Amino acid sequence: MAELTPGTVPSISVAVVHEAAEPWVASTGLADLRARRPASPATAYCWFSMTKIVTATAVMQLAGLGRLDLDDAVSRYVPGLPPSRSDEPMTVSHLLGHSAGLSNPLPVRWVHPAGGPGPDPAAFLAQRLRRQRRLKGTPGERARYSNVGFLVLGEVIATASGQPYQAFVRDEILRPLGMSRTDFGYTPAVAGDAATGYHRRRGIGAAAMELLLPRWVLGARVGQYRQLHRFVLDGSAYGGLIGPVEDAARFVAAHVGGGASGAVRLLGLEGVTAMQTRQARGRALDVGLGWYRRHSDRPTGERYWEHLGGGAGFWTMMRVYPDREVGLVTMGNATTYDHQRLAAAVLEGRPVSV
Numbered sequence: 034m035a036e037l038t039p040g041t042v043p044s045i046s047v048a049v050v051h052e053a054a055e056p057w058v059a060s061t062g063l064a065d066l067r068a069r070r071p072a073s074p075a076t077a078y079c080w081f082s083m084t085k086i087v088t089a090t091a092v093m094q095l096a097g098l099g100r101l102d103l104d105d106a107v108s109r110y111v112p113g114l115p116p117s118r119s120d121e122p123m124t125v126s127h128l129l130g131h132s133a134g135l136s137n138p139l140p141v142r143w144v145h146p147a148g149g150p151g152p153d154p155a156a157f158l159a160q161r162l163r164r165q166r167r168l169k170g171t172p173g174e175r176a177r178y179s180n181v182g183f184l185v186l187g188e189v190i191a192t193a194s195g196q197p198y199q200a201f202v203r204d205e206i207l208r209p210l211g212m213s214r215t216d217f218g219y220t221p222a223v224a225g226d227a228a229t230g231y232h233r234r235r236g237i238g239a240a241a242m243e244l245l246l247p248r249w250v251l252g253a254r255v256g257q258y259r260q261l262h263r264f265v266l267d268g269s270a271y272g273g274l275i276g277p278v279e280d281a282a283r284f285v286a287a288h289v290g291g292g293a294s295g296a297v298r299l300l301g302l303e304g305v306t307a308m309q310t311r312q313a314r315g316r317a318l319d320v321g322l323g324w325y326r327r328h329s330d331r332p333t334g335e336r337y338w339e340h341l342g343g344g345a346g347f348w349t350m351m352r353v354y355p356d357r358e359v360g361l362v363t364m365g366n367a368t369t370y371d372h373q374r375l376a377a378a379v380l381e382g383r384p385v386s387v
Contacts, residue, residue: 035379037061040386042367043231043258044072047379048282050360052290056282061386064228064366066255077214077223078364079230080274080281081266081342083349085183087284088270089129089323091190091202093304101125101193103322107133110192111158111185115165123172125189128182129322130312134168135179140271141245141345147219147263154191154198157268158184176315176325180271187270198270209297210283215276217269223276228366230346231258242368246345258367261346272342278364281351285360288353309338309355324353330373343369352376 037045037059044062058074095101101110103126108114114123117134127133138161145151161181169177187198194201199217207215214222233239234257243251243259252260266273283294288308292300300308308322318325324338336356342349350372352361361379363372370387378385 035059035382036384038384038386041257042365042370042387044076044228044366045370045375045387046072046074046076046078046278046364047375048074048278048285048360048362049379050282050286050289050362052286052358056279056286058279058282060278064226066229066231066258067253067260072228072366073226074279075214075226075277077219077227077275077277078349078366079266079342079344079347080276080349080364081272081344081347082180083281083340083342083351084270084272084274086288086323086340086351087202087206087274088183088186088190088198089308090206090287090299091198092125092129092186093300093308093322094205095190095193096125097301097304101189103129107185107189110189113159113162114185115162115168117168117172119171121172123168125186126312126322127172128186128189130320131176131178131182131315131318131325132173132313132320133179133182133185134170134172134174134177135181135185136165136169137177137179137181138164139245140180140266140268142247143267144247144250144264145267146249147265151265151267154184154268154270155188158188161268173313176313176318176320178315178318180268183271184268187268190270206284206299209299210280210287210294212276212280212283215274215280217273217275218265219263219275227263227275228347228364230261230263230366230368231255232261232346232368233257234259238368242345250345272344278362281362281364282360285351285353285362289358289360309353341372348372350376
């Protein structure tokens with residue numbers, strides 16, 4: 034397997050999962066630059082939007098149990114949806130495929146300090162929905178990426194399961210898979226070995242990020258980076274998980290293994306196949322049920338589905354290669370890095386630094 038060496042990103046952690054083999058996990062660099070604390074496969078990172086695959090999996094679990102149907106109108110579960118110009122109802126499947134017609138406001142300030150209380154999920158969603166006067170398109174017509182859509186799915190899960198979204202995910206996904214160091218915040222299990230987020234200090238993007246972020250998030254300058262204080266996202270279902278690559282490997286193994294990870298079955302094969310089947314097409318994306326592939330990635334030639342997680346201080350990727358029966362997870366504690374180059378080198382067994 035590839036050899037990881039330190040590069041310009043403070044730290045990188047990677048997992049490669051084969052259906053019939055133990056996962057390969059590796060880390061390089063520093064989880065915290067000032068403390069000189071090295072990263073390991075147990076180091077926790079903010080997952081950000083990679084969380085959406087967990088949310089989508091929870092929806093598919095409820096569908097498999099008969100607690101909801103993917104063709105159900107979302108209004109059956111969540112009130113206050115924006116009106117549409119058509120009679121086509123917004124369905125659960127539309128939300129999973131980003132084709133519900135909801136807009137995608139920039140979520141930069143949807144955060145609260147780690148250790149502090151976050152907003153009530155239903156109230157937070159209701160506030161976001163009130164700001165959407167009308168759907169941007171007919172449901173099912175076109176894929177338009179929307180974080181709000183997955184906030185809605187969090188409430189769909191809560192209503193259909195009869196328990197809060199976070200509780201359902203813990204009970205039905207995290208605990209069964211032994212993902213004991215992954216949760217919706219900096220729990221005691223991860224607080225001592227969590228990566229510090231960093232954002233580059235130079236460039237137009239750096240200046241814009243510093244203007245957009247709440248002032249309390251911005252920490253000290255460390256070399257070429259601005260250190261970020263720990264924060265937790267408002268609205269867990271679209272991006273709230275925090276945990277290590279070794280836990281993420283257990284999860285992606287289920288999507289490589291036909292719905293099962295070791296002795297634990299999360300989904301039936303039909304559910305896994307449906308998630309990896311194109312449901313909607315947009316200007317930039319082909320979208321399954323949660324998973325997507327960007328049109329710009331076609332020149333790489335190899336078929337895969339992925340979900341990226343991007344935001345202040347962290348960049349993550351979860352990807353499945355159906356033809357290889359391989360899953361790949363990368364996590365880094367910088368706002369961006371070349372995940373495509375990293376993925377190619379890891380799969381080809383070449384040395385790589387990022």
